[in-house]
Amino acid sequence: MKTSRKIISKETITGIADELADFSLNRDEIDSRSAVMEGILENITSLRDLPLKDIEPALLYKPIKSKKG
């Protein structure tokens, strides 16, 4: 099944930048970031449809030893 997604809006870009990530974009930057981000998201969203159900992420956390080992 193909995962559905809506096109990311300029309001979302502005909101995430201002409200969550603490940086501001001017009008030109909002336009350019929106266009680039839409292309990136289109690519990345395709990963959601791969057979990943039983696969754990490759992140490896290593328990930290005390100085006594």
Place this chain on the structure above:
Amino acid sequence: MTDLTSYGVLDLLNGYKNGDFSPVEVTKSYLDRIDKYNDTLNAFVLVNKDEALKQAQDAEAAYNSRTSTPSLLGIPLAHKDLYSTANIRSTAGSRVLKDHVPTEDATSIALLTSHGAINLGKLNTHEFAYGPTNEQSMFGSCLNPWNTEYFSGGSSGGSGAAVAASLCLGATGSDTGGSIRIPSACCGITGLKPTYGRISRSGIVPLCWTMDHSGPMTRSAKDAALMLQAMAGFDPKDSASSQTVVPDYINSLSGDIKGKKIGLPNRYFFDQADESIEESVMQALSVLEGLGAILVPIDIKYIEHAAAAALAIYLSEGTAFHDHGFNLNQSLYTDQVRGFLELGNFILAKDYIHAQRFRTLLGQEMANLLDEVDYFATPGLSLTAQKIGQEDITIRGVDQTVFSAILRNTEPFNLTGLPAIVMPCGFSNDGMPQSLQIVGRPFDEAGILNVAHAYQEASDWHLKKPIL
């Protein structure tokens, strides 16, 4: 008299031992070339002249005393400016770190120094290693020695240009999506990205923790083996460092590849490679066949999703790494890198995790294939170096950005952490180098170095030098 900058590492070591020439003479020859040509290329961003000469004098004294000598004594190298160097400015090519002077060497530089290598200076890099062309740097673009209207490739562009132009004998590089292999391919040298964890990343400014690798960039596979021998090994300061035993890389260079199976992917890697690159790579593979290797067609399932996964991971991790100081220093970043760091804020956590899960999926596919074959072979890049400032390219009728095209064949092996080496195998019609990539099983650097060595024993592309 032979130009002293034309010798390989073993030739220099033998010459030093026999008293044919000295480390001081060789170091001065390299410093003269830097003085003469660096303004044209912008490869060095700092020349460590006085200290290099002192190191050379110490090396000369050690040879004269005929005591046992370390493996790289008197070999003139240079280092990507992403690497920390004690008491030497280390900027990562960014105005954010323009006055940064570390107190300690990166582990791999400390190892090279302890093996007797001379540090000629620091080399240009794309700002924070965040780009494959080396066009964006506080020092300006690094130019390609084969044609200075073209980019050097990046992010280790200074390393690629300096080795190709004989401004140093070898250099360090780092590779997150291809940043050792891309400038090596663009500049016509040999570049090795070892297995993830083989060489310590400690002391190298991170771009993306789970995909960063460091490695040597040299004129030949033999020189790469000698540098790798000094750089490889466990480092408790690097959480991803491997305890796998370091083999003898030099003695593994037999040149015998008879019966070795080389998997040739039947799609993706060649699909969007320039036709003349495909032709050169196929000719190189026929040389390997002539040496007894067996070509086996393979299909790497899911490979077409590699770029998306890599993008999700480096955008997320890059933004996380720079989060602390980004808002304070926004105006100091180049526009391109600032844009990437902003974009990382829009990746959903679940997509980052999917990308990490994809790495396991892709890694398993490659592992299954590497049960059947010994190596994979691909074009190093699907294009050659392009003119500075060129953003788009059409290959086989497909319009794409230079940025995505240049990463296409290298970044899958950053996702899976497999060792990969590129070597020159021809030239395009406009005179720019083309390359072959050989990929191996985890920690089989010895194997891929041996394939590259076998090829270089049977061909002379790696001996060609740009006219400056």
